[in-house]
Amino acid sequence: MTRRSLVVATLSGALLLGVAACGGGSTSTSPSGGSTGEAAAPAAADAFNAGIGKVFNPSDKKGGVIKFAISDDFDSVDPADTYYGFAWDFLRVYGRSLVTYKPAPGQEGNQVVPDLAESLGQASDDNKTWTYKLRTGVKFEDGTPVKSADVKYAVLRSLDKKTFPNGPTYFNDWLDLPKDFVSVYKTPDVKTDSAIETPDDQTIVFHLKKGYAGFDNFAALPGTIPVPQAKDTGVKYREHVVATGPYMFKSAEAGKGYSLVRNPNWDQATDQIRKALPDGYEIEAKANADDLDNRLISGDVQVDLAGTGVQPAALSRVLGDPALKARSDNPTAARTWYWSIIGDVKPLDNLDCRKAIQFAADKVALQTAYNGPFAGGDIATSLMPPSIAGHQDFNLYPAGADNHGDVAKAKEALTACGQPNGFAINAAYRADRPKEKQAGEALQQALARVGIKLTLKGYPAGDYFALYAGKPSFNKENNIGLAANGWGADWNDGFGFLSQIVDSRTIREAGNYNMSVKDPAVDALIDKAMTTADATARNGVWAEVDKKVMEDSYVLPAVWAKALTVRGKGLTNVFVNDAYGLYDYLALGVQ
Amino acid sequence: MVTYLIRRLIGAVVMLAVVSMVTFSIFFVVPRWAGATPVDMATRYVGRTASAEMAQVAAQRLGFLDPVIVQYGRWVKAIFVGADYDYGAGVEHCSAPCFGYSFLSRLPVWPDMLDRLPVTASLAIGAAVIWLIAGVATGVLSALKRGSFFDRAAMSVALAGVSLPIFFTGLVSLVVFSYGNPFRVTAPGSTYTPFEQNPATWAYNLLLPWITLAFLYAAGYARLTRAGMLETMGEDYIRTARAKGLPERSVVVRHGLRAALTPIITIFGLDFGLLLGGAVLTESTFSLPGIGKYAIDAIIANDLPKVMGVTMLAAFFVVFASLIVDLLYAVVDPRVRLS
Numbered sequence: 001m002t003r004r005s006l007v008v009a010t011l012s013g014a015l016l017l018g019v020a021a022c023g024g025g026s027t028s029t030s031p032s033g034g035s036t037g038e039a040a041a042p043a044a045a046d047a048f049n050a051g052i053g054k055v056f057n058p059s060d061k062k063g064g065v066i067k068f069a070i071s072d073d074f075d076s077v078d079p080a081d082t083y084y085g086f087a088w089d090f091l092r093v094y095g096r097s098l099v100t101y102k103p104a105p106g107q108e109g110n111q112v113v114p115d116l117a118e119s120l121g122q123a124s125d126d127n128k129t130w131t132y133k134l135r136t137g138v139k140f141e142d143g144t145p146v147k148s149a150d151v152k153y154a155v156l157r158s159l160d161k162k163t164f165p166n167g168p169t170y171f172n173d174w175l176d177l178p179k180d181f182v183s184v185y186k187t188p189d190v191k192t193d194s195a196i197e198t199p200d201d202q203t204i205v206f207h208l209k210k211g212y213a214g215f216d217n218f219a220a221l222p223g224t225i226p227v228p229q230a231k232d233t234g235v236k237y238r239e240h241v242v243a244t245g246p247y248m249f250k251s252a253e254a255g256k257g258y259s260l261v262r263n264p265n266w267d268q269a270t271d272q273i274r275k276a277l278p279d280g281y282e283i284e285a286k287a288n289a290d291d292l293d294n295r296l297i298s299g300d301v302q303v304d305l306a307g308t309g310v311q312p313a314a315l316s317r318v319l320g321d322p323a324l325k326a327r328s329d330n331p332t333a334a335r336t337w338y339w340s341i342i343g344d345v346k347p348l349d350n351l352d353c354r355k356a357i358q359f360a361a362d363k364v365a366l367q368t369a370y371n372g373p374f375a376g377g378d379i380a381t382s383l384m385p386p387s388i389a390g391h392q393d394f395n396l397y398p399a400g401a402d403n404h405g406d407v408a409k410a411k412e413a414l415t416a417c418g419q420p421n422g423f424a425i426n427a428a429y430r431a432d433r434p435k436e437k438q439a440g441e442a443l444q445q446a447l448a449r450v451g452i453k454l455t456l457k458g459y460p461a462g463d464y465f466a467l468y469a470g471k472p473s474f475n476k477e478n479n480i481g482l483a484a485n486g487w488g489a490d491w492n493d494g495f496g497f498l499s500q501i502v503d504s505r506t507i508r509e510a511g512n513y514n515m516s517v518k519d520p521a522v523d524a525l526i527d528k529a530m531t532t533a534d535a536t537a538r539n540g541v542w543a544e545v546d547k548k549v550m551e552d553s554y555v556l557p558a559v560w561a562k563a564l565t566v567r568g569k570g571l572t573n574v575f576v577n578d579a580y581g582l583y584d585y586l587a588l589g590v591q
Numbered sequence: 592m593v594t595y596l597i598r599r600l601i602g603a604v605v606m607l608a609v610v611s612m613v614t615f616s617i618f619f620v621v622p623r624w625a626g627a628t629p630v631d632m633a634t635r636y637v638g639r640t641a642s643a644e645m646a647q648v649a650a651q652r653l654g655f656l657d658p659v660i661v662q663y664g665r666w667v668k669a670i671f672v673g674a675d676y677d678y679g680a681g682v683e684h685c686s687a688p689c690f691g692y693s694f695l696s697r698l699p700v701w702p703d704m705l706d707r708l709p710v711t712a713s714l715a716i717g718a719a720v721i722w723l724i725a726g727v728a729t730g731v732l733s734a735l736k737r738g739s740f741f742d743r744a745a746m747s748v749a750l751a752g753v754s755l756p757i758f759f760t761g762l763v764s765l766v767v768f769s770y771g772n773p774f775r776v777t778a779p780g781s782t783y784t785p786f787e788q789n790p791a792t793w794a795y796n797l798l799l800p801w802i803t804l805a806f807l808y809a810a811g812y813a814r815l816t817r818a819g820m821l822e823t824m825g826e827d828y829i830r831t832a833r834a835k836g837l838p839e840r841s842v843v844v845r846h847g848l849r850a851a852l853t854p855i856i857t858i859f860g861l862d863f864g865l866l867l868g869g870a871v872l873t874e875s876t877f878s879l880p881g882i883g884k885y886a887i888d889a890i891i892a893n894d895l896p897k898v899m900g901v902t903m904l905a906a907f908f909v910v911f912a913s914l915i916v917d918l919l920y921a922v923v924d925p926r927v928r929l930s
Contacts, residue, residue: 075695083638161637161645162652163679169640185679234679235697254696255703255888256880286888287878290762298770462893466634467627474626500640508643511634 046326051567051574051583053106057591059572064590065280066571069296070305071289073255075166078238079222080158083166085488086306088222089580093281094243094260095225096271098132098151098204099216101491101579103273103586109577110389110492112216113273116146116226116244120216127211127533128176132219134202139265140228141243148198150226156192157184158223163234168490170218176207185234213533217491246276258283277573277589290314293566297324302568302590307582309563315375318564328566333581334387334497335488335561336380337370337435339443340516341554344472345425345481352417354553357482358397360410362446366558369438376435377559379403383502384546385560387578389493390539396550410450422451425481428469431458436484439558443482454482471510482556483515492579494529494542502526502549516554599917603910610906611899615663618895629655635893636694653694666691666899690903691896693889700900704882710783711881714804714873715866717797719859721805722812727855729809730816731848734824745813752810761803761876768799783879800877804870808862812855819851826850856919864912868905 044050044057068090076082079095092100098117101109114120117132124130138146158164159172160183175195181187197205206215218224231242240249246268247260260281268276283305287295293314295301304310310318310328318324347353363379370376378386381395400406414420427443429436437458444454457480459468468474469483489497500506503526504518522545529541549555565583567574570591577584622632630643633650641649650656654665668674669689676685676692676699685692690700729749733742784792823829824847832842869883878884882901889897 157679160679161641162648165637165641165645165649165652167638169638169642169645172645173640173642183679232680234681236678236680254698255885284878286880286884288876291765291876291878294762294765294770300770462635462891463622463627466631467622467625470634471631508646510628510631511637511641511646513639 046323046567048325049329050326051105051329052331052576054575055105055587056567056574057572059589059591060275060277061572061589061591062277062279064278064570065282066278066303066588066590067282067284067301067568068303068305069284069287069292069301071287071292072306073285074258076164076238076254077241077249077252077258078164079167079225079241080154080160080227081164081166081238082222083168085580086582089307089577089582090305090585091222091225092245092274092586093247094241094245094249094263095222096138096244097222097224098134098219100220100273101577103577103584105575105577105584107387107578109579109584112220115271115273116151116224117219121206121219123213123215123533127213127215127531128208130206130208130215130219132204132206134204135270136202137267137270138244139267140226140231141248141263141265142231143265144228145201146226146244147201148204149201150228151204151224152192152196152198153184153229153232154225154227155196155223157227157232159183160185167223168221170221171223174208174210174212174218176209184229184232211531212495213531213538214493214495214535217493217496220491246271246274247281250280253285255286257285274586275573275589277587296566296568297327299569302571303583303585303588304565307563307565307580309375309565312371312375314566315371315564318566319374324566327569328564329576330374330562330564331576331581332378332385332387333488333561333563334385334492334578335486335581336383336385337377337439337484337486337558337561338380338383339427339439339556339558340469340483340485340514341556342475342481342483342516343518343554344476344516345479347417347419347423348425348481350417351553352413353419353423355397356410356413356417356419356450356452357447358553358556359399359406359413360447360450360452361399361556362405362442363399363403363558365404365442365446366439369442370435370559370561374562374564377561380557380560382546382550383555383557384494384497384542385489387492387560387581388489388497388542389535390542392543392546394547394550396547397553405446405449407449414450414452422447422453424453424455426455426457426479427482427484428457428459428464428475428480429484430461430464432461433484439484465513466511469515470512472507472512472515473509475515485513485515486561487513488561488581494539494545498542498545498549499526502545502554517549517552519548519552519554522548522552599914603914606910607903607906611667611903612663614899614902615659615666618893618898619659619662623659690900693894693897695892695894700896703897704885704900704904707881707885708867709785710879711867711869711874711883713783713786713793713797714800714870714879714881715863717794717801718804718808718866718870718873719863721801722807722809723859725805726809726812727816727848729813730818731820731843733813733817734820735843737821742817746817749810749813752806753814755807757803757807757872758876760806761800761873764799764803765877800873800879803876804866804873812859815855815858816851819854820847823847823851853920857916860912860916860919861909864909865905867908867912869901 050056074087075084079091096116099112099120100115102111102113116134116138118135121130121132134148140146155171158167177195178190181190181192195207226244228242239252243263246263246266248263250259250261252258262279289311290313292304293310296304318328341348341354341357343349367376367379384391427440429440440456447454469480487501501514502517502522504523506514525541525545525548529538532538532541572589572591573587574583629650630646632655633653634646637645637649654662671687673687673689674685675682685699688701692699729745733745736742782796784796786793829842829846832846869886871883871887874881874883875887886901
């Protein structure tokens, strides 16, 4: 840098600081309040977990651009084709689903609130028919009014898994579709009113094959974000998603980055949940993970879009530096890291043999292996994490006073299962995930204390479920009795967390996430939960499911996941929304 | 000369064909040998709640249900005559050379690679200029001042340069020169400005990756040049040149360095060709959206068309660079004649 440019830079910096100082105001509101002022509140004092359960640095100041970066990328920005939690959080800035999760800190964020619809769904008595009324005045970014037909089209197109393979399949599985319907592209003339009706421009009615009392969670899926049929370009729609939210895409380059600017046709009067504070968003994809952490700390980037926490290299730095630690939060995710205990493999077809593994496991060593209490999580005693509605605390397999395992009880269980000297099995893990390898080694050492010989087998993460541990025949042939696993909720109730990982009817030839739970009693409880209308009673049934899975001992829970995240410099309205386990991207502003 | 060129070009085409077959086999045949069915393979590319029927649909969409030889033939054919692609709302023609569509992003691979090529080329060219100048100059000076403090210091630094991996030197340089450092001399990593947009910003943003990458290569080139120069400067014809009264500069540059350059050119051609195929570590460390980053992301994600495309591109650059090098031999060293 030349002397002259140094002087210019110094003067510019001083001027900017002066301008920023002049802009400091005192207005602050709650995140759910309306926009009442343009002045920024003074920056709040940093404190550890200041963004958990409360709003950090509340402000209504508009303007500025928020810089996001991510070491990975969106699976797609097309609402029909995305299954990433961060994507579901972020896409609310450009798309409006029928209902969504309340932008509020903590558990309040799990509450489903109307968005494009005027109210939550009206259910028929058997919970098979759900009706939503759309708000009037909502427009696409080109000024065209949004109609119920646009929502119907969006849901129907999302069913085409040949074109949109990534998204969830709940609508495919539950809507009462005619047999001859293939997709909106291949069979556009087939009547689909048996599945979705639009009696008028503001009303949409969903018909299900069987009743589901929690359908509002389906209506909150990105698939209900309206798509104008005339603008639908199939796979290419991701290159320019037509916005209904306060922001629209200026550019969208998969694998490189995305830029969003204000949508001139978004009307605050039609929107109860968005404040639309920044002027836009810049997202950089495929950033180096360690570089991203450093830039987040320095302030060059403000949000790690994935929100999965800092890398090991930055972890000790953040925890060891009080100033940095004060800029961090340690939210609990709706995710559990666990090991499937596969009953297809002898002698694990015996309940007592499975119990022996539960008692012998060293829970502290497992927690350490998963990166400790801050970046790994809390020691888990059941499958369903605490952030899921209806979670009940219980521990069927106490691991001793120090959580290092109960060797005596493990040996008792081994004797009961007819293997007093232990047995030998293989354990699968994802070879390119060091934490799973460490966890496997921790289990290996702990189980060896009671004579259970564990041989670790690493498999590539990309094929782990498709070709290896997710394939029942592979597990049988290779004596895989334990397999590292992990699951995050689609939404924070029992169905959103458990339905894909404990229902034996989801098990297929390959690609299974449920590798071990095969119990008709569990399946029956799941069916009961589906049709239980009262939310509290329903949550109670899901807790029963959780308990039954643990009684069966098909799952060895390791940790309920947590992440250490850093709040970007200059951000306002920062809080973790439990619905996503991430900062609520809808609420963020910038000073 | 023409015969030589034709022979080399045929060899290059055969080489590329072999590379394509081996790569295709690794990703499409080996999993089958390991017991994976086409539907199993397709399960990688569907959402986590997809049913068996949906995995079957994906297998059909990706062409996995066809025999592997048919899949390979289709891939080769698309390179020469293009292919039609169903994107849901319609069918589009992917013009030759068509390297297929990403299994994940569903974008055509060839334009994607072309889009990233300027980033990798910018990185490779800038770094190559720096390492050639710094490496060769240091090597020559070290050879001429053999045993001096400069020689020892330069070779120690060179040893460090060869030994330290890019992801270490890259991250250290970012910490020192970037990340909010008030005295930072370059923009934070992952900033790339196209040359045509602003040449000054292009160069400024690439300065740190250039220097980091060049440090690794310059070290090797310095040691190679030093060794070559030491050997050459002891040759009889150098003594003869000096005896004839030629100026020392002329002896060193025209007679010493020129002869010592042959192995440098060989290794440079291969290094440069490899870099054009993707500077994986440098691009990953600095988050530069080039071919190398594209390759590593594709491999991690099992995105087979991208892996195939980037492998072929890298192989092309290496084969092409080695051909250029062979042609340059005749220019640099009069003893070599192409026949």
